[in-house]
Amino acid sequence: MMSNIYAFRFREFGGPDVLTWQEVALASPSEGQVTVQHTAVGLNFIDVYYRTGLYPVTLPSGLGLEAAGHVTALGAGVTDFHVGDRVAYATGPLGAYGQALNVPADRLVPVPDGIDDRQAAAMMLQGLTAHYLLRQTYRVQPGDTILVHAAAGGVGLILCQWAKHLGISVIGTVGSEQKADLAGTHGCDYPILYKTESVVDRVREITGGEGVAVVYDSVGADTFMDSLECLRLRGLMVSFGNSSGPPPALEVGSLGPKGSLYVTRPSLFHYTATKKALLAGAQELFDVVQSGAVKIEINQTYPLQDAPQAHADLQARKTTGSTVFIV
Numbered sequence: 126m127m128s129n130i131y132a133f134r135f136r137e138f139g140g141p142d143v144l145t146w147q148e149v150a151l152a153s154p155s156e157g158q159v160t161v162q163h164t165a166v167g168l169n170f171i172d173v174y175y176r177t178g179l180y181p182v183t184l185p186s187g188l189g190l191e192a193a194g195h196v197t198a199l200g201a202g203v204t205d206f207h208v209g210d211r212v213a214y215a216t217g218p219l220g221a222y223g224q225a226l227n228v229p230a231d232r233l234v235p236v237p238d239g240i241d242d243r244q245a246a247a248m249m250l251q252g253l254t255a256h257y258l259l260r261q262t263y264r265v266q267p268g269d270t271i272l273v274h275a276a277a278g279g280v281g282l283i284l285c286q287w288a289k290h291l292g293i294s295v296i297g298t299v300g301s302e303q304k305a306d307l308a309g310t311h312g313c314d315y316p317i318l319y320k321t322e323s324v325v326d327r328v329r330e331i332t333g334g335e336g337v338a339v340v341y342d343s344v345g346a347d348t349f350m351d352s353l354e355c356l357r358l359r360g361l362m363v364s365f366g367n368s369s370g371p372p373p374a375l376e377v378g379s380l381g382p383k384g385s386l387y388v389t390r391p392s393l394f395h396y397t398a399t400k401k402a403l404l405a406g407a408q409e410l411f412d413v414v415q416s417g418a419v420k421i422e423i424n425q426t427y428p429l430q431d432a433p434q435a436h437a438d439l440q441a442r443k444t445t446g447s448t449v450f451i452v
């Protein structure tokens with residue numbers, strides 16, 4: 126059976142105005158799927174990459190990988206969810222920018238009572254990312270110093286708080302004084318204003334010349350090469366995003382003289398590829414948030430229909446922390 130809902134679609138790659146809010150058909154959930162009625166949808170930078178065509182997608186397409194809400198219908202074979210359950214998801218399928226979506230049951234996470242729908246929509250993608258970056262890509266150790274770019278952003282604020290909670294010394298880069306203050310009250314010991322200070326010089330100064338154990342670099346083009354210069358011997362460069370554009374091509378041989386460096390380009394999809402990994406990461410995330418050690422700062426909310434404006438604001442670096450669409 127079909128029902129009609131409203132959702133965003135885009136038919137061409139481009140600026141925020143390629144997104145159109147339109148009536149679309151929603152089929153009954155297929156085998157293994159659940160229909161989720163959305164109450165809150167997460168805004169993430171990856172939505173921009175899909176909208177602009179940086180990440181490939183077949184057109185026309187829906188947009189958005191993350192939402193929270195409740196289950197309204199179950200496909201055949203789904204036994205671990207019930208109609209009315211509160212759930213959230215962070216790895217799609219694309220189409221979260223809408224009133225409802227059919228999602229494979231094995232991509233859904235039950236949301237605990239102490240966490241409301243907006244928090245869930247704000248934290249799933251960014252928080253699961255912070256989790257795998259700190260616990261798996263490089264397992265931070267007390268005594269480590271790390272460098273986090275875009276420290277006042279959605280992933281950034283969660284990363285800084287979580288790292289601080291784990292006993293790590295955190296250096297972060299930010300684009301304004303206001304963002305420096307925000308990062309500073311969320312676990313970032315040394316905010317660096319990259320517009321007026323040399324990041325490499327400041328990192329060397331803060332670490333007594335040694336460099337950091339790991340750089341978590343989501344900015345890409347503008348920061349990648351300097352990030353390599355911030356690492357200690359045998360340090361790890363984690364290039365996990367492209368907010369300023371894709372990082373430059375890397376000459377593998379150059380990693381030797383820079384200190385036998387390691388480089389990785391991780392993705393949340395691969396770190397939550399199994400249901401077990403997804404649920405384990407979500408459990409650690411919910412625990413650290415419910416303990417109060419990590420606060421999910423929803424600093425912007427928009428009606429879902431205003432997604433084009435939210436995209437413009439995110440790309441103009443006007444947002445801090447997490448952004449949620451209200452459905």
Ligand SMILES: NC(=O)c1ccc[n+]([C@@H]2O[C@H](COP(=O)([O-])OP(=O)(O)OC[C@H]3O[C@@H](n4cnc5c(N)ncnc54)[C@H](OP(=O)(O)O)[C@@H]3O)[C@@H](O)[C@H]2O)c1
Binds near residue numbers: 250281343369440441
């Ligand atoms: N690989 C993964 O698994 C994964 C998962 C989640 C997120 N990510 C990546 O993590 C990054 C952060 O995502 P988010 O949703 O939390 O976004 P965000 O960090 O809240 O927003 C982007 C921030 O990046 C900084 N920035 C630097 N250069 C920029 C530019 N040219 N244009 C726009 N912003 C620029 C800005 O902060 P300043 O003003 O302080 O410079 C801006 O506020 C993104 O690159 C995203 O793709 C990757």
